[in-house]
């Protein structure tokens with residue numbers, strides 16, 4: 474049974490000692506991982522990481538809203554250059570984070586819009602980080618005429634917001650958050666999503682699932698996360714992997 478982690482930061486320093494991780498992943502059935510950048514300083518390292526396992530690693534390049542203070546407008550030019558050199562499958566991780574200081578909203582939006590325009594020009598999908606700004610984000614991607622879709626990573630919005638994303642060509646990323654007993658609304662959302670509406674993700678090393686008992690989160694947790702989703706959706710784990718992988722390939726590597 475093969476599977477995909479659609480969002481993990483395996484280039485982070487915390488993984489630099491786990492040399493066998495990619496081999497362990499391959500042996501555990503991992504077909505592919507998507508590693509998104511977070512700032513311009515990470516473009517080079519994400520590209521280098523891909524070079525270690527080109528047939529297992531996809532990359533996305535972008536400027537993450539959480540790290541706004543690291544970004545300067547010149548980084549948008551660097552993004553353009555890296556797209557030419559490195560052929561990422563998507564632009565990301567980009568988005569809007571309205572849990573941060575409201576004084577940052579305008580600047581967050583400028584970087585987001587600039588990067589959606591870049592994605593549009595290259596016909597690339599986007600990998601989205603969004604907290605408390607789903608309606609704003611949808612409105613702007615629509616206004617820009619962006620139609621390449623993407624992943625709404627770590628989604629925890631409402632069913633209605635999920636539906637709007639699906640209608641606009643996005644799918645939602647499901648990960649460790651739904652493994653917690655308290656995640657009642659997430660369980661209902663997971664059951665509600667259509668078969669072609671989600672991808673699996675860990676957001677490693679963040680978003681540690683309940684069963685990991687504080688151990689560092691890695692993509693090796695994907696099959697267990699899929700087990701929870703299978704349970705909520707009354708489908709088999711094989712079905713969950715298959716559906717998620719189909720959505721991944723449909724959006725990231727359209728034929």
Ligand SMILES: [Zn+2]
Nearest residue numbers: 480482566676
């Ligand atoms: Zn991330």
